[in-house]
Structures are given as structure tokens and as C-alpha cells.
Amino acid sequence: MEDDWDTFCRRYEIEAACRDHLERSWWPQGPICPRCGTVGRAGRLNGRPGTYTCLACLRQFGVTTGTPLQRSHLPLAVWFRAMYLVAVHPNVSVRHLSQRLSLPYATAWALHQRIALLRADGRFPFEGILPSASVADEGRAAVNMRMVPVPELSCGKGTTGNHIIEGDNLLALAWLRERYRGQVPCILTDPPYGTGNPDLPYSDRFSRAEWLCWLKERLLIARDLLSADGVLMVCIDDDRRAALDLLLEEVMPGRRIGALVWRCRSGANDARLRHYSADHEHVLVYGNPSFRFGGVPRDQSYIDDGDARGPWTSCQLSKAHTRHQRPNAYYPIRDPSTGYWYPCNPRSVWRFASEHRVDAAARKRLRKPTMETFIREGRILFPQGDRHICFDSLEALVAGIERGQVPTDKRGVPLLSRDLPDLASWVGKPIGYGRPRFKRYLSDLATETRPLSSWIAPQWSKEELEGSASTIVRSGSTAEGSCTVQRILGDKAFDYPKPVSLFQALITQATRPDSVIVDPFGGSGTTAHAVLAANAADHGHRQFILISEAGPDPARNLCREVTAERVRRVIERGDGALKPLDGDPAAGFSYALAIQMPDGDGH
16 A cells, blocks of 8 residues: 555646645545544534534434544545555455554544445545456455464364354455355345444444445345355345345346245334334345245145046136136136036136137147136036026026026125126026136146245234145244343343244245355354254255354454354254254354455465
8 A cells, every 4th residue: 555645646647636626625624423434513412521423323313322523633644545445455344444544443434434435425536546346356355364263162073064254244255255156055144224223232333325335345245155046135124125125136136036024023012103013024035047945835635536647636717817807718618517607707717718719829829728628628627516597588687696696706796797798698508606626737736835925924823824824934023033042142142133933944945955054244143043953954954154243342242252152052052942963063163263464465
């Protein structure tokens, strides 16, 4: 790095007028807010002397605690050297910035956030002058990373393929990309939500714009880890779901699969005094082209009665379209064995086209056989011993409709009404009361499972599963996650952890028994816990890689005291539902420190 600003200007041929403009435009005039990195007037918190934040943060967050605002002006040379360092090494960590510029960590953090905002707003003074950030730049930053094993913090033999990495997750992700590019089937994570809450055990002091900028850098690198059938699943609350969805669409364009909705609490919580309880959160799912969920087993029982085509089951013959939406699928069908006619439901027409409603050219374009073909093959199951009614005049038919004598759907709505254009065609025909069904063979199924529903059902509500139990998975609430952490670690060591049941269900659905699961925001270690539980349930050999930072509190190391300690206790002692796994040679993890090396040093 150039230590002299004049030398730097000469090297990049910056004209004097440009330099004067940069000095006037970019030298901050005022104290730096330690929450957002902006420069401006200070506001006092709680009337405490020496405790300040910028007025914007004071108004936005209504914080009740604060840190001393950095009131001294940084020398101009320090600002530009920091900008130069960030431009050359976009992934530089706050700690490295602090060391290179000999600044307090809080000041370096505020400086780092300020520069990130300038880049996000397109106002970075060196854009177009310095080489742009590229994969090579990020790779060079990763090369300057050193993973230092810490055997005393590891668990088991340390050769299981499970890893917990302590350090800056941006740089650790870049390091992982060099070794796992295109090899990770699943990234499952619960990032900080950027709420501005200073009391959380990890850095969450971002405004919305800062949070998106900060998260985008990490998601861009995480994206490159995914295999061709890989999937990225990100947990988010309802307030930030829309913003994160747009960001993910930018990071992984055209690869949005959808959003899973899970009920995060079992009781109401009117936190905003609006008589409204936000009881749901989301899991946003973005996958590469070859990804697909495992689905859930079909709950249908198949009949094996010696049919030459194999076992079969009875399915509905109608679909959710009206006669106005699909006029060619609205027609009557006749049982050739009894001669009874069955009207089509105007609100739910037949699933298959009729050869009498389409011409020869259109018939060739049909993807499935016609209704008449299925009737000839015996695949339309007409009601056995069905009762029928016949009207010998239109007046008698209309009177029968008014008296409720015509067949109805399962909701009791008549299938024939006075406004139907073909009502007169039913005069003189025996009308059956039952509903035909379709004979579907097991060999016709593309898969043995049904698609996964976007609704994750709460474990405590049995009745909500009625009618859809075969298409949904279950999950506990956030309270389950908190109780699990407290039961394992003995205290409330982490706020709002996700329940193991949620992550285990997602991992089971999205991975194979031998997959690698990466979590860039290890937090309380729920992802590793869920991987161990999934392996125990299906005898799999999945592996986890967690990245977690030490946290902002110098007296407490989040990665060591919460993330790794929880996983270690789960392996050695179990968690109540999961038996101890210390005898399992595949259960264990290696612990390593991600250390940024000075430029020019090896790794």
C-alpha cells in the first residue's frame, strides 16, 4: 500500500484539480457514528455524557444504549489510505484495517462502514482509477488467509469433514471458495436481520441499506460454492423478506424457487401495539437448475388386483378450471356399460380433452390421450350400482333443478342449472348421481413422492394438517430453539435461535445422505445440530462447515462459547431427543481460526 498520498496521486496520474475535488468532497467534516459509519451531528442517548450516535440512528432505532462517538477528525491521509486499501482488497476485514492503519477497532469499523456506503451509492472516489474488484482480487485475499487448527477446541478425531471456522465470514467464504467452488449441495443460513439491535450477541447494527450491501458481498461468494444441483436457503422475517428477495434475485437471477413459510410462535405477540401479531417467518429458496426437493411420500394405497398394468389407485377426474376458462373441457361423458350420462362440473371441468371437441391437428398436439381413449381402455372408473334420474321434458328438468333433484358436487352445489347453454340436451338422458374417477397406475408416476408444500406446519397444531398432511413438513417454534440452547448450554446464550426441527426438515428435503452443508452465519450452531440429527435419523454421512465470528463483546467469544460448545455437547452428551454421538467415528469437528495474513505472506 502507498503510504504517501502524493506518491499515490502521481502513480495513478490524478490531476491536481481532481485531487482538490476529492479532498473537498470526501474528507469527512464531523464525528463518525459508530453504528452506521456516517458523518454528521451527534445526538446524546439517555442523557449519558459522552455517549452519542448520529441523529438518523437515534431516530430510526430508538436505541437505549450507545457507545462513545469518535469525535476526533481522522487525518486526510488515513482516509485515503483506507479507501485505497479497500479498493485494492475489497474483502479486507475490519481487524486487518485496524492493524494496517493503527486505528482503534471501533474507529476502523466505522471507517469500514463509511467506505462500504460510498461504494454502494456509487460515490467511491477511486472507481475507474483503480482496477475493479474481480475474482482474482478476491482469490488473492483468500490466498492471504491462513486456517490455524486449534486441536483443544476440536471434537472427536477431527477427520470427519466437519469444520467450525472462527473469523471474518467474508474472508472465510472467499477461502472456502478456492477449495469448494461448485461442490456444495446446500447452503442453509440464518443471517443477522439488520434490526439495529445492539443487545444481540453478534453484529446487527446496520441500517437497511448497509445490511443489504453487507449481505450482498457474502452471498455473491456463497453462490459460487453451489454445485449444479445446489440450493441456497436463507431465513428471514416478514419485515425484510421483500428486500432480501430482491437482493437474492440480483445475486442469483432467474433461480428463484420460492419461499417456505413457517409459524415461528404459538401465541400472539402484539409487539407494535397495532393489534397485529407477526407469527410467521420465511425461508427463501434459490437453487441451480438441477436442484429439486426430495418431496414427501405419497399417502395413497395402491390396489393390486391382478391388473396387467400393475397396482393402481383412484384419483379425481376434474381440475380447478371453470367452463368459461376451459370451454373445450366442459362436456358430458357416458358410461358404456349402463348408458348413464354424467354432467361435467361447471366449476371444475374434466382433466382430459374430448376427441369430439378438438380437430385432428389439435389432437396430435395433445400431451395426453383423450377422454374417449381412457374410457375404451377402462381407465375411467364409473360409479357401481349408481342411481339415476331422467326428465322427459325441459320443463320437468327445470322443475327438478328447482327442487334439488339433480346431481350435486361434494359441496352440495347442483351440477345442472337453468343458465347452462346445453341444458336442453339433458332431456331424455339417464343422469347418474355419482362422480366418475380416474384409474392411475403406479407405473405412470414420474416420482414416488409428492411435491413439497410451501407451508411448513407447526408441530403443536394437529388440526391444521387435515387434508394436506402428505405435502407438508413440520417444524417447532422459535421457543423450541431457545429451550434447546438453554437445555444444552445451561443459559440463554443466544437470542432467537431457529428450531432444530426446522433445519433438520430442510436439510432432509434438500440434501442427499452424503452432502456438505455450509452455514456462513453459524450463530448458535443450529445447522450443525440439525445435520447430526438428520444423520442419526436416516444413517446418513452429511458434513457441515460453519463460520462464526467471535462477536463484538471482547469478554465473550461467540464462536467458541456458543457455536462450538453447543455442537460439542450434542456429540458428547446428546440433547434429550438425540443420543450421545461420541462413539460415532463420523461425529466430530475440527476447529480452526481464520487469520488474515499481511500482503506478501504465504499461507
